Every structure is written in C-alpha cells, then in structure tokens.
Amino acid sequence: MAGIGTRIDELGTLLREGAGFVLRRDLGGRWMLDMHRVPVDHVEKRVRVTGVVVADGLVDVDGVTAEA
Numbered sequence: 001m002a003g004i005g006t007r008i009d010e011l012g013t014l015l016r017e018g019a020g021f022v023l024r025r026d027l028g029g030r031w032m033l034d035m036h037r038v039p040v041d042h043v044e045k046r047v048r049v050t051g052v053v054v055a056d057g058l059v060d061v062d063g064v065t066a067e068a
Helices: none
Strands: 007-017 020-025 030-034 046-055 058-066
Touching: 007 030, 030 046
Parallel strands: 030 058
Antiparallel strands: 007 020, 007 046, 020 030, 046 058
16 A cells, blocks of 8 residues: 555545445555545445545545546
C-alpha cells in the first residue's frame, strides 16, 4: 500500500464497518476511510475514492463518487 502523504485514486466497494467505513479495493486489500460526509447512497456499491494516506491503511477522503 502507499506511504503517508500519498494521494490515492482508487476503485472498490464502499462498506460500513463498525462505526466507520472501508473501501474494499478492486486491486485487493482495504483502506479505512476518514470521511467528513457520510455517503449513505454509496454504501455497498462500487465507488471511486480520492484522498491522502494519513496513517498506515487510513485515508483522509476528499471525495467519493459512484462508478458503474
């Protein structure tokens, strides 16, 4: 996975996990997501997530958009 400070632009499935959200990556693995808005319309759907890696496996999310 990418190092701290790396920008990401990833496709995958947005999942609710505990009190938060994760992206199950199309390329394998997962990112824990620190999101400022809750994208309830996108849960359990394929999405594109953009943001910055802020810790091991954690992304500060800039945006979540639906993907076909």
